[in-house]
Amino acid sequence: xxxxxxxxxxxxxxxxxxxxxxxxxxxxxxxxxxxxxxxxxxxxxxxxxxxxxxxxxxxxxxxxxxxxxxxxxxxxxxxxxxxxxxxxxxxxxxxxxxxxxxxxxxxxxxxxxxxxxxxxxxxxxxxxxxxxxxxxxxxxxx
Numbered sequence: 527x528x529x530x531x532x533x534x535x536x537x538x539x540x541x542x543x544x545x546x547x548x549x550x551x552x553x554x555x556x557x558x559x560x561x562x563x564x565x566x567x568x569x570x571x572x573x574x575x576x577x578x579x580x581x582x583x584x585x586x587x588x589x590x591x592x593x594x595x596x597x598x599x600x601x602x603x604x605x606x607x608x609x610x611x612x613x614x615x616x617x618x619x620x621x622x623x624x625x626x627x628x629x630x631x632x633x634x635x636x637x638x639x640x641x642x643x644x645x646x647x648x649x650x651x652x653x654x655x656x657x658x659x660x661x662x663x664x665x666x667x668x
Contacts, residue, residue: 528649532638534660538667540627543634544601546667547625548572555666557581559658562589571595571604571625592617601627608640619644636660 536543546552548571557564558581567579578592593607605624609617621644626637638656643649 527641528643528646530638530640530643530649530653530656532653532656532660534636534638534664535630535632535634536636536664536667537633540629540634541601543636543667544604544627546663547627547636548598548600548604556659556663558662559655560662571606572598572600574598577606590615593620593623596622603627 538546546556550567550570550572553569553571554564554567557567557569557579561583562581564579565582568577569579570577574595574597576592576594578590581589581591583589590611591608592611593609595604595606597603597605603624603626605622607620608623609620611617621640621642624637624639624641626639628635628637638660640649640652640656643652
């Protein structure tokens with residue numbers, strides 16, 4: 527098992543950043559790597575319970591991921607399980623993501639911890655995906 531951690535600073539208050547991380551209409555503006563959109567979802571990280579999203583790229587490829595929001599401690603952290611679905615909609619190995627928001631000198635720092643990934647190759651793919659998604663968040667957050 528492999529763990530991944532990313533850190534990004536944002537020039538907004540911790541409360542504002544947390545709102546962008548957990549509110550459905552804000553999440554949809556940045557969720558998924560660049561070039562992806564989310565045509566189907568139950569993406570609400572502001573409450574505990576199940577969630578899913580289907581991301582689609584410009585070529586029409588679909589990628590489904592789902593999980594369960596395990597905790598919400600506004601405006602500090604939210605945690606959720608994560609599992610990719612295969613072409614037959616069978617959910618694969620489960621990992622866990624935690625978004626932690628802390629105050630920083632520039633406003634707020636986001637820590638993304640994605641734990642229990644299968645191996646370093648899967649970690650590298652998730653690092654690229656999260657990095658791309660965080661670029662979208664930085665471009666959209668107001």
